[in-house]
Amino acid sequence: MKTRVLLFFYFFLSQFMAFGQTLLTGRVLDEQGKGLPGVNVYIKGSYDGTTSGTEGDFSFQTTQEGTQILVFRMMGFKSQEQSITCNGGEIKLEDFELVELITEMNGVTISAGAMEASDEKKSVILRPLDIVTTPSAMGDIVGALQTLPGTSTVGNDGRLFVRGGDASEVGIYIDGMRVGNAYGTTAGNVPTRTRFNPNLFKGTFFSTGGYSAEYGQALSSALALNTKDLSVRKQGDLSLMSVGGGYSQTWASEKQSLTLTGNYFDLSPYQQIIPQDFDFERAPFGWDLELAAQKKLKNGGLWKVLARTESGGMKLWDVQPGSENRGALIDLKNYYSYAQTNWSKAGKKGWTWFAGAAISSNLDEVDFDTLQTERENKLAHLKASAIKDFSDRISMKVGVEHFIHRYAEGLPQINQERDFLDNQSFFYTEWDWYLSRKLVLRGGLRAGKSSLSSEDWLDPRFSLAYKLSPKGQLSLAAGKFSQLPIERYRVQAQNLDNTESNHLILNYLWQGEGITFRAEAFYKSYQGLIRFDGTVQNPENLRNEGQGFARGLDFFFRNQKSIKNTDYWITYSFVDSKRSFEQYSSQVQPGFAPRHNFSVVVKHFIVPLKSQLGASFSLNDGYAYTDPNFPGEMNRKTSGFQNLSLSWSYLPKPNLIIHAGVTNVLGRENVFGYDFTTEPNSQGVYESRAIGQPAPRFLFLGIFLTLSKDKNANQLNNL
Structure with a gap:
């Protein structure tokens, strides 16, 4: 039952x-x-x-x-x-x-024309540590970037030249804010350096073309430097160098940090030990004070302040070609200040906010024998932007910015001055569409207006990237880029319009574990370049009539994996550039644009010796110049440039670093061009003077000591 x-x-x-x-x-x-x-x-x-x-x-x-x-x-x-x-x-x-989820780990990224280095990015090109340990750079940001593809070394200048473009065609930004007069003022073919210490920055974005609509007023390149967030500890950093010294003190807590830095340099003692090829009456000298502060806000935002003031100068006898005497005495004094503050916050519903303000002021007092001159350049920059991630597939960036630019130059002895004041307003927007995990499209637009020239302009930009394999991708970028003429031209002819350039870039990027390979082809066209009659020193009848082009190939290979404790990169760039500009009536190869550029950087760490050895070698095929003893323009070329540099970094104690370096070890007499007399001599020959480097070699020795409770802390912790 x-x-x-x-x-x-x-x-x-x-x-x-x-x-x-x-x-x-x-x-x-x-x-x-x-x-x-x-x-x-x-x-x-x-x-x-x-x-x-x-x-x-x-x-x-x-x-x-x-x-x-x-x-x-x-x-x-x-x-x-x-x-x-x-x-x-x-x-x-x-x-x-089901729709693929796009993330930083699996998504394709725009790489055409762009080289990025930061803790957040997989593609690390040059970190601050790479910059300070590159032998030929001697701690200068631009010196290290000159070992990357697309750049040219112009040894008597020291600024950044990119893909056939003049150094004025490169825009430099700190935390998204434009830096006015980013290079130290110099005279008489004495090379200059950037003003800012690489220790300030956590990452760099260096674009050799086709860059974001966020950046403007640069025909060739954008260099964006991002300062560090909160410091992690209280510490002091003392530096003693062959050219000067400095001290930096950092106070830090969980929510805020502050760093004060002071430096002084003077090449006079160095000049007495190792004479330079320049005839200095007073060797270059200067001092600087710097403040960097960061604070986490209660609402999740981050507030930063950066301020810097500095002063320096030199006295130099400028030898004239064909003359037996010391030449004209150039007495240069420079006074510079820069300050900026910015606020950023990742908000709700996919919004990220940014607001910033910056101001720079540069004053040059230059005496040519008895003639006194002054140049004053002031730039104020206001900016606000927002990023909205609508989804993992669509992102928008939008921003507005305003510049107030004043420039003046004059002869104070006779109360003569000419100046201009320009208000420039910009709007930009950029959209990223991830069509799939393998394909991304970026479209951008930048609009600008100048009150001085009464000109409006619109620059469209476009990028596309496709992921060919898990490690390789192909990118294409194109766009229009506008830049107002440099100050000394605008102050003479205030109705000058924008100069323009169109970029087309094809890029292949392969990234494996510790290995990066990058190949890029590019074409740039120029319109509205400034031409004038007379000479560079005394231009007349300035006008937007010049045009030209630059085209070429770049290759970059970096290997941090194959050889134990060794990091090296190899760069080659071919640039075919011609333009009608300045006093040239025909299209010529500019003197700052060598056709072939090659560099190798090798760094090897020897563990038993607690040492890193570095070597860098750079060469190009020479610089074009005009010899008036022969017909034509840019009718001659110098011998090729070569520079072998070595460095040694030693850590006898965790908090002590000893660094030594020497440039141009082989003592090659590099020549960057020639100065010629304005009139021929009795034999009908225009006499010349070679424009060379400051010395056959430059030697550097530095001792860096960190003082903190953590005896293992050193300046490398900041890099």
């Missing part, structure tokens, strides 16, 4: 349960319409579900009734939901498409 009762309830309940079940069947596809295996498909809030098969098909039963939520989930794809009604029987669902 008991057996019959059990059998009765079993068959009764089986029928009841079968009646209350719903069978769900369907198929999951990817964006290409192919079956997607391994997708978890289940009823939300229940244990009913399954995993899709090899063709993306699935089938399972559920006892849930009424309206339910069906969930589709798989790593690397956006989780999605669909409402269904369960009432018994079988429900055959339509094919369901």
